[in-house]
Each structure stands twice: as C-alpha cells, then as structure tokens.
Amino acid sequence: MTMTAVTEEIKTEKAAANGPSGKTLWLLAPGVLWMLLFLVLPLAMMLYVSFWTQTTFKIEPTLTLKSWITFFTSDTYLGALWTTVRIWLIVLAATVVVGYPAALFVGLFVKNKTLQTVLLVLCVIPFWTSFLIRVLAWRPMLGKEGAINMILMKIGIISQPIEVLLFSELSVIIGMTQIYCVFMVGPIAFMLGRIDPSIIEAAKDLGAGFWRIFRTIILPLSMPGVVVGAIFVSVMVLGEFATSAALSGRKVNLLGNIIVTQVGSLKWAFAAVAGVVLTILMGAVVAALLRVVDLRKEL
Amino acid sequence: MSAVLQLSNVVKTYGDLRALDGIELSLPEDSYVSLLGPSGSGKTTLLRVIAGFEQPESGAIRFSGKDVSNTPPHERNIGFVFQNFALFPHLSVYDNIAFGLVNRAVDPVTDMKLLDRKVRDMISLVGLAGLEGRATTQISGGQKQRVALARTLVTEPQMVLLDEPLGALDANLRARMRSELRMIRERCGVTFLHVTGSETEALAMGDTVLVLDRARIAQQGDSDTIYNRPCSPAVARFLNCYNLFSGKMADGGFATAQGLLGFQGHPQRAADPAYAIRYDRVDIRPAGAAATADEVQIEGTFIASEYTGSAVNAFFSLDDGKVFEVEAHLSHRAPENYEPHRRYALAWKREDALVFA
Numbered sequence: 001m002t003m004t005a006v007t008e009e010i011k012t013e014k015a016a017a018n019g020p021s022g023k024t025l026w027l028l029a030p031g032v033l034w035m036l037l038f039l040v041l042p043l044a045m046m047l048y049v050s051f052w053t054q055t056t057f058k059i060e061p062t063l064t065l066k067s068w069i070t071f072f073t074s075d076t077y078l079g080a081l082w083t084t085v086r087i088w089l090i091v092l093a094a095t096v097v098v099g100y101p102a103a104l105f106v107g108l109f110v111k112n113k114t115l116q117t118v119l120l121v122l123c124v125i126p127f128w129t130s131f132l133i134r135v136l137a138w139r140p141m142l143g144k145e146g147a148i149n150m151i152l153m154k155i156g157i158i159s160q161p162i163e164v165l166l167f168s169e170l171s172v173i174i175g176m177t178q179i180y181c182v183f184m185v186g187p188i189a190f191m192l193g194r195i196d197p198s199i200i201e202a203a204k205d206l207g208a209g210f211w212r213i214f215r216t217i218i219l220p221l222s223m224p225g226v227v228v229g230a231i232f233v234s235v236m237v238l239g240e241f242a243t244s245a246a247l248s249g250r251k252v253n254l255l256g257n258i259i260v261t262q263v264g265s266l267k268w269a270f271a272a273v274a275g276v277v278l279t280i281l282m283g284a285v286v287a288a289l290l291r292v293v294d295l296r297k298e299l
Numbered sequence: 300m301s302a303v304l305q306l307s308n309v310v311k312t313y314g315d316l317r318a319l320d321g322i323e324l325s326l327p328e329d330s331y332v333s334l335l336g337p338s339g340s341g342k343t344t345l346l347r348v349i350a351g352f353e354q355p356e357s358g359a360i361r362f363s364g365k366d367v368s369n370t371p372p373h374e375r376n377i378g379f380v381f382q383n384f385a386l387f388p389h390l391s392v393y394d395n396i397a398f399g400l401v402n403r404a405v406d407p408v409t410d411m412k413l414l415d416r417k418v419r420d421m422i423s424l425v426g427l428a429g430l431e432g433r434a435t436t437q438i439s440g441g442q443k444q445r446v447a448l449a450r451t452l453v454t455e456p457q458m459v460l461l462d463e464p465l466g467a468l469d470a471n472l473r474a475r476m477r478s479e480l481r482m483i484r485e486r487c488g489v490t491f492l493h494v495t496g497s498e499t500e501a502l503a504m505g506d507t508v509l510v511l512d513r514a515r516i517a518q519q520g521d522s523d524t525i526y527n528r529p530c531s532p533a534v535a536r537f538l539n540c541y542n543l544f545s546g547k548m549a550d551g552g553f554a555t556a557q558g559l560l561g562f563q564g565h566p567q568r569a570a571d572p573a574y575a576i577r578y579d580r581v582d583i584r585p586a587g588a589a590a591t592a593d594e595v596q597i598e599g600t601f602i603a604s605e606y607t608g609s610a611v612n613a614f615f616s617l618d619d620g621k622v623f624e625v626e627a628h629l630s631h632r633a634p635e636n637y638e639p640h641r642r643y644a645l646a647w648k649r650e651d652a653l654v655f656a
Contacts, residue, residue, distance in 0.1 A: 201379070203398070205451075
C-alpha cells in the first residue's frame with residue numbers, strides 16, 4: 001500500500017517535471033497570444049521607435065541616439081520627469097494619509113458587515129460619473145470665485161481670494177488625491193477586515209494600549225493592503241495627463257502630458273523616449289513596492 | 300482561602316437576550332476552577348465581562364480587593380486564553396510570548412536581558428524549547444495552545460481565563476494537555492478559570508466546578524458533589540449521566556409517565572420537578588423478574604449498545620418512546636449480549652434515585 005502510494009507520487013512528480021501537459025498549454029494560449037500581440041510587441045516597437053531619426057515633418061527608421069540625448073539634456077523634459085516623480089510622491093502620501101484612517105474606520109471600527117459594504121460602495125459612488133466631470137467639477141470648487149474662496153471670504157477668514165487653489169500644482173494634487181484615494185481605501189480596508197478581532201483583544205488583554213496595538217499589530221498586518229493600494233495609485237498617477245491638463249492650466253507638465261503633446265505634433269521618436277522612460281519608472285516603482293511585502297505570502 | 304474574584308449581581312443583555320442574569324460568584328485564590336455550561340448558557344460572555352471586553356449593564360466586579368468594573372482590559376491584569384488561540388500571525392513564537400512584557404502600558408520591560416530571561420524561562424516551563432524562531436503557522440495545534448498560554452502567563456497575571464482551551468485539539472492531545480494545564484497552574488500559583496462545554500473535562504480539571512444554566516450560576520461545588528448531588532434537573536442533564544423523568548410528587552413516590560417511582564429521603568428544592576437515576580446505578584434483568592422491596596423497576600425495549608472499552612452503554616426505549624441509558628462498567632462483569640426489540644426489566648435501588656420537587 002505504502003509502496004504504491006510512493007510510486008504514484010513519483011509518477012506525478014515526473015509528469016510535473018516534464019512540463020505542462022497539452023491541456024495546460026491550450027488554456028494558456030489565448031492569454032499569452034494577447035499579451036504578445038498587444039503588450040510585448042508594442043513595448044518592443046516603442047523601444048525601437050525611440051531610436052529612429054526624427055526630423056520636423058517625418059520620421060525615418062535610421063537608428064540614432066538623438067532623441068534620447070535631446071530628452072536628457074532638455075530642461076523641459078527633465079523638469080517634466082521631476083514633476084512627475086514629485087507629484088506622484090505627494091499624491092501617494094496624500095492618499096495614504098487620507099485613505100488609511102478611512103479604511104481603519106470601515107475595516108476595523110465598523111463591526112456590521114453590511115454597513116461595511118455600504119460604506120465601501122459610498123467610496124466608489126464618485127466613479128459613477130465620468131472621469132472628465134470629476135476633474136472639471138473641481139474648477140467651480142477651487143476657482144478664484146469658486147465655492148471654497150467664496151465661503152472663506154463670507155465668514156471673513158480671508159479678504160482676498162486664494163489664487164493658488166486653481167491652475168497650480170496644488171489643484172492637480174487635490175484632484176488626483178480625490179480621484180485615486182478610493183484605490184487606497186479598498187485594499188487597506190480589505191486587509192483590516194481580515195484581522196481576527198480576537199487578536200486585537202488578546203493584545204489589549206496583554207496590557208497594550210491602542211497606539212501600541214496599532215503600531216505593533218494593526219499596521220504590520222495591513223501593510224499588504226497599503227502596498228497593493230500604493231501600486232494601484234502609483235501606476236495611475238505616473239501615467240496621468242488629463243487631471244494635470246484640466247486643473248493646472250497647462251502649467252504642470254507631467255511625462256504623460258509630454259507624450260500627448262509630442263504625439264499631437266507627430267514627434268513619434270520623442271514620444272517613444274518619454275514612453276520608455278515612463279515605463280521603466282513604473283516598473284521600478286512596482287518592483288520596489290513588491291519588495292516591501294511578500295504579497296504571495298500575505299494574500 | 301480568600302477570594303480573588305467576586306461578582307455580585309452582574310447583568311449583561313444583548314437586545315432582548317439576557318446573556319448574564321444576575322451572576323453571583325466568588326473564586327478562591329490559587330485554585331483551578333472549571334465553568335461548565337451548555338452552548339448558549341453565557342459562558343463566553345461571562346469570561347469576556349470578567350476580562351473587560353464587555354461592559355455589564357449592572358453589578359460589581361471586584362478583583363483582588365478592587366472594584367474593576369470600569370477598568371479597561373489592559374489594566375486589569377487578568378490573562379485571557381482564547382479558544383482559537385488568537386496568536387499574532389506576523390510574529391514568531393518568541394515574539395508572541397514577549398509581546399505583553401514589551402508592549403504593556405503599565406510597567407513595560409525595557410531591560411533586554413531581563414526580558415530574554417523571562418521569555419526563555421516561560422518557553423521552557425510550557426515545553427516549547429527549540430521552537431522560538433518558528434512562525435505561528437509552522438507549529439501544531441498543541442504547540443499553539445502552549446504559545447497562547449505562555450504569552451499570557453509570562454505577564455504574570457493574577458488570574459487566567461481560559462475559553463474552551465482544549466476545544467481546538469484532538470482527543471489524544473486534549474487528555475495530555477489536561478494534566479499539563481493543571482501542572483502549569485500549580486507552578487504559577489494563580490487561579491485558572493477554565494470554561495468548557497464538556498462535563499468530563501469540567502469534573503476532571505476543576506478543584507471547584509461552577510455550572511452555568513440559563514445565564515445564572517446553577518451550582519458551585521467540588522467535582523464529587525456536583526456529580527453525585529446535582530442541585531437541579533438542569534445540572535443533572537448537563538452532567539450527561541442521569542436518566543431524567545419529569546412528573547410530580549405524589550403519595551408514596553414520584554408520579555411520572557412510567558408510573559409511580561419510589562425514592563428515599565427528602566426531595567431537593569427545584570423549579571421544575573424531576574426524578575433522576577444515574578446511568579451506572581441501573582441493573583438490567585430479563586423481563587418479568589421480581590424486584591426486591593427496596594428497588595424500583597420499569598420495563599423497556601433494548602435498542603442498541605455502545606462499547607467504549609471500559610464500559611458498555613445500553614439504550615432502551617421506554618413505553619412512551621423516551622430513551623433510557625444504562626452504563627455497565629466492565630471491570631465488574633463481562634459484557635452481556637442483549638437482543639434487540641426484546642423487553643428487559645430495568646431496576647435500581649430506591650436510595651440511589653435523586654428527586655427534585
């Protein structure tokens with residue numbers, strides 16, 4: 001009996017070692033094909049085009065480093081890269097600061113599961129309107145004669161409208177934080193909801209106060225949620241161009257805006273360079289975030 | 300012996316449900332107390348109220364001379380061992396045990412040498428040496444139980460509450476952990492309050508046994524008293540060793556569906572009258588056998604029997620459909636074979652019966 005069991009085991013191991021069976025390959029085929037055609041190929045193409053020769057009106061497949069050199073010597077492009085990184089870091093921090101307490105409330109302090117779901121759905125409700133409306137709705141809020149300035153002037157806190165509210169980096173950050181915050185709240189609330197309440201009670205019983213418990217138990221156990229949320233927010237903010245275009249009055253140029261402008265004026269090689277830089281940046285950010293927490297172990 | 304914990308008239312309600320209905324309780328110092336109750340009797344609520352996780356609506360909780368009714372759990376110095384152990388999943392065995400000492404709000408241990416000594420002493424006391432670095436997912440159920448206990452004991456609580464601590468273990472391990480828990484308690488010298496739904500566990504472990512029934516303490520006493528002289532039919536029912544007949548007092552006995560059943564002595568006071576006879580006090584005879592004057596005899600149809608090694612439990616169906624259980628200890632006699640669907644006489648001595656009225 002034991003012998004046969006052992007032989008069976010060896011057989012299965014051998015089958016596994018021989019590679020996936022025919023059935024597995026068929027299951028993989030559509031996905032692999034799709035990714036090859038619409039992800040790997042375009043990425044390779046983008047990298048290739050970034051080395052083409054760009055003249056004012058046309059682009060030729062003669063390989064050159066000119067576009068790359070232009071990109072890394074131009075203040076405009078390097079400035080855009082720096083702005084992108086800066087806005088990304090600020091928005092990421094802002095979504096954590098705004099999102100974590102909200103998630104803590106929904107995931108840990110709301111004991112009723114139905115109420116939890118209702119609150120999470122409430123977070124998603126802004127997404128029932130279109131992206132553009134959500135962004136543009138900030139204009140009458142933040143503008144010189146917008147709601148916030150009007151209210152502040154009415155109650156006499158300020159005598160002059162605050163002009164920096166709209167068409168500035170601040171308005172871009174406010175807009176992005178509002179739009180992407182929910183992607184931070186969701187994963188964190190999910191991880192917090194999975195913490196066994198008796199673990200927190202055990203910590204209380206062992207004598208720890210709330211902040212101690214938060215730092216030693218709740219925060220470490222919710223880190224995978226923060227990392228997943230940070231990946232969502234990072235990928236979306238790094239690729240952003242619409243919010244900055246609509247709320248900065250073209251004063252804030254992100255790499256995404258550079259790409260849009262370059263493509264608009266048919267400068268494909270420059271656009272490709274910016275695209276490659278952006279892709280590498282995103283890849284590095286995601287890789288770094290994944291190093292923080294071993295998601296495969298945690299989820 | 301002085302009392303370490305005193306509860307007076309503690310009431311806890313959830314909506315319309317009275318989970319604790321005027322609990323009066325006094326636990327002695329340095330002893331093992333087991334709390335027996337069927338599921339839904341309020342055992343866990345009682346523990347949670349004592350630990351401070353739940354606030355009672357009324358009543359006072361005095362712990363080592365102080366009123367702790369409004370003290371938060373982390374300042375009570377009462378240890379709680381959870382049914383599912385509730386180990387910190389992201390910490391190693393060592394860090395789980397060190398957690399309380401390092402992180403408690405009152406008098407945390409900052410001297411790393413002292414901390415290490417205390418943790419290592421506790422690890423060897425509960426027999427976890429060699430597993431310090433393991434993750435809590437890499438140890439067995441019995442080891443998790445020990446970590447949960449060690450984590451609580453290392454903070455030197457004045458009392459430890461255990462919520463069905465053996466419930467998550469398999470039968471073999473349960474038996475071994477029983478004696479180990481008692482041994483560990485003796486070495487620490489604190490009071491353990493052990494909640495369980497198993498009557499054998501409660502009787503085997505407790506120096507004092509409390510029986511909880513419908514949100515009240517039904518009886519408090521040593522194992523022997525509880526087992527032999529349950530104070531109410533409900534307590535007798537939880538002990539799972541009494542055949543109970545409902546009925547009422549009548550001339551010359553207790554009137555039940557089986558007729559008039561005789562008894563000796565005075566009936567005990569209880570809200571719902573009942574007649575109880577222990578499983579192992581009943582003699583099985585062929586139908587129609589004569590009973591002596593000091594015996595009570597009824598008849599029943601044999602259904603089946605269950606062999607447990609040291610004893611055989613035989614089940615009989617009485618004329619009103621009630622199941623009657625008889626336990627025969629095999630140290631006294633060889634197992635007898637009864638024929639299914641055949642009638643037998645079931646007899647017991649009048650003096651062995653307990654009557655509640």
